[in-house]
Amino acid sequence: MSQDCLRELQQEVSIRAAATADFTESAFGDVVTGYLEEAGLIDGFEACNFKHRGMRIDGFYFNIEDEATLDLFIFDFRAKDTVETLTRTESEQIFKRAESFFEKALTARFVDGLEVAQPAYSLALATLEQADQIRRVRFILVTDAQLSDRLQTIPPRREAHREWVYRIWDINAICSLVTTGEPEEIDIDFANMFGTTLPCLPANQGADKVTSYLTVIPGAWLATIYDRFGGRLLEQNVRTFLQTRGKVNRGIQKTILEDPGMFFSFNNGISATASEAEVEIVKGVGQLRRVRRLQIVNGGQTTATIFNVTKRFKDASVDQISVQMKLSVINADLVDEIVPKISEYSNTQNRINDADLFASHPFHVRLEGIAGRLPAPAIGGSQIQTYWFYERARGQYVNQQAYLTKGKKSEFQIKFPRNQVITKTDLAKVMITFQRKPEIVSRGAQKNFKEFADFIGTRDAWKAKQESFNEGWYKDAVAKMIVFRTAERLVQEAPWYAQGYRANVVTYSIALIAEKLASMNRELDVNRIWAKQAIGDGLREELLRVGEKVLQRIVAAANENNVSNVTEWCKRQPCWMDLKSYVAVSISPALEGELLSKSEATQERRDERLKQRITNDIEAQVHVQKQGGAYWKRMLAWAENSAEITPTDIDILRIASQLPRKIPSGPQSLRLLRVEEKALADAFKP
Known part of the structure; x- marks a missing residue:
């Protein structure tokens, strides 16, 4: 599988690099971290290319508030025809460069020597200023090689008051993630991991589909499991809609810190599922020894908060914390059918309408259907009919080709070029940008998708106006996707771009132009963009002009507001307010010709409805x-x-x-x- 997947991944990276004018290794990192973030396996990713004297960093992400954690990313993209092996020695050398950067960033002398406009300065300064709050550093290596047999895990270690944790995403884990949505099964052997089994009571014994158990799991065990598997421990839809890795609940935190003896009484516990459970009867008492494919479907906040306390509060103990757990063991062939339902019904208080916009939501189904039947206009004199591919479930594009012959696979890729694939998170990013909420887009794929889900579900856009989501809406979405991807390439190639903050520059630049057009009761002529499968020169020029101003201003404004991390500043509402007051959008004659009046656009939408x-x-x-x-x-x-x-x-x-x-x-x-x-x-x- 790895060899075929390697070719698929290399093709996707090449297309991403060509589409965004990005360096191939950066494009590789962008592709894979996109998969990781969409799956809720990382909280976010900010590009930061820095190489200097035994140091290297390719990206980072701060999660201080919830997990007291700094993630540092390093990429190892070999781009070879066959899968190579990453040895322990090689991995240690790569990690050493990232470790050196982190240690240097804790010194004012190093920070002062960096160029202020570079993302590495923002990262180093934020690291220095938040040094006392960083309790854990995760060094994350992403590679297209496979791990050697001697390099399956690297144990964490302590440096000063911090824990250093190492994670390698090799080609096998990446391929598993792309095709199945998970890099590996969560297999917990309680006896091996904690030295003992877990007493349990059987519930609905003899049921055809589900066998249930009631148990009480120590809080320290739960924190250890969460530390090992992170957001993957939460069922996929819970990750997406309860904000990736589970937000810290201040009430739960207060109980743990101030009154741990009352935790069991105050807390509702967690609900979990598994595909298998090994239960032994010892002296008449059930003992849970092992579970496979463990997923928490309710209680993400409880789990995350217990873990958070162990990381953020040095003197805190969770030894007195016990958590009741309802475990549902589901037949393996029914897991994908039943687990989302248990997740949905277990989270009714937090639920978004229509089952939280799961992949089976009719909104996604309709878009997938339109994409499959509506060809994109041929361009450049081509006689080949191509289609955009809407991927409503992760890995769909790859999985649909998995069992095709070489010839049929080639036909599929001609009909649905990889550069015309749209994921749910892609769509959310583009649509929320055009809704003029760039600060939300800047918060990352998961939080942004939650906003999009709220728009479709909670705010009843689907239930109230299903007919609005039609071929016209789909063309509009694709046209805006073309605008967004073109802007990414323009910024990447611009002489003023310094390899940093591209994602922020793109979303804010487009949002500023959309804001200006809204104030004029004008809109982009999306049918023109759809017909040409490209944006016009007027919009192209304005995106570049505005983009340069945006980059200059976000760096300056972050400094003026004493925010060391520019990307953190971009996540805040004041950043958006500041840019609207500082950056003016101009409507050139060329851009004027690429617009419609509000009434014209409204009539087109009415006809489509x-x-x-x-x-x-x-x-x-x-x-x-x-x-x-x-x-x-x-x-x-x-x-x-x-x-x-x-x-x-x-x-x-x-x-x-x-x-x-x-x-x-x-x-x-x-x-x-x-x-x-x-x-x-x-x-x-x-």
Whole structure:
């Protein structure tokens, strides 16, 4: 698998490097850290290319508030035709360079010697200023080599009052992450890890799909497991919608620090799932020895807060902390089906409407369908019809090619070029940028996707106006994606760009232009961009002009506001307010020709909504007729005994039960779909 995956990864890196004019090694890091952040395996990533006298850093991320942690990234991209092996000696040499940078950054002399405009200065200064708060440094090596047999783990070590932790993402872990969504299974052997088993009580023994246990897990154990696996311990949708690695709860923290004896009484505990559990009976008592594919589906904040206390508070102890745990062991072939449901139902207080915009949410399904049937306009005289690929589930693009022959795989890649792949997090980043919220985009993929999910789900955009998400909306989204990716390349190639803060410059520059257009009741002509699959010269020139001003201002404003880390400044609302007052957007004659009036754009959207409404009617009628009259007759019998179904819906069911002699209209068919949804949720048996 590694060899095929290596070629796929190299192709993706080459396309990313060409699209953004980035160095190949930087593009490699950008691609892989994007996967890691999307999966909730890292909190974020800020590029920072620095090499000097035995030191090297390729990126960083501060998570001081929740985990008292600084992540330092180093890339090892070999770009060879075959998979090479990373030896222990090589890894030690690479890590030594990052360690040297960190140690130097703790000295004022080193910081003062760096150029202020460089991201390395911002990183070093922030490290120096927050040195007392940094309790853990994670050195993260990302490589396209595979680990040698002697290099599976590197034990952590203590330096002064800090813990130094090492993590290597090799080609095997990367490939597993891309294709399955996880780099490795979370397999916990309690006996080996903690020296003893965990007493447990069986709950619903004999159930077909799920076997449950009740147990109490020591807080120190939970912190150790979380330290080892991080955000991966949280079920995927919990990671996304409860903010990646679980936010620290101040109330839980206060109880641990001030009244640990009451923790068990005050806390609701956690819910977890596993695909297998080894339980022994010792003197009549169940003993949980081992679990496979462990995932926490409820209690992410509890887990993260216990871990946080062990890292942030030097004298704090969690030895008195015990946490009740409900463990559901699910048949392996049903894990992917049942775990998201348990996650959804376990998190009702925090839940976003429509099951938190999971990959199966109808919004994603519709976009995937439109992408698959709507070809992109051919450009440059090409006769080849290509499509954009909307990846509603991670790894979908790669997995759809996994079992194709070489010829079929080539056809697939011609039809769906890799540079026309859009992930959910890509889409969220672009749409929130154009909603003029660049400070949220700057907070990272997970927090930004949460904002996008709120827009679609909690704020009822989908439920209220499903017909708004149509081919026109899709073209608009792709056009904005083209704007965003073009801006990335323009900034990367600009003579004023100094290899830092590109992500911030891009989102703020686009948002500033969008803000100016909104104040003028104007919009970009997205249909023009869609037709050309490229932006016009006017927009190109303004993106460059504004981008230079943005870069200058975010560095200056961070300094003026005594924020050592420029990327941290970019996450704050005052940064956005400051840029709106300092950076003026100009509408040149060339850019003027690339715009529409608000009324023109509104009319186009209205026309697209009407088309989608008709499409919805047709699709509903097709579904109703496909189910057949006998199906609807059985549902009619069920509905007549249900208090939830209205008399109008019962009348429509009577019509449907007479298929094919009588056929419900489009609007009637849409109502039938809603009735069907209620019926199936209420245990109706078709």
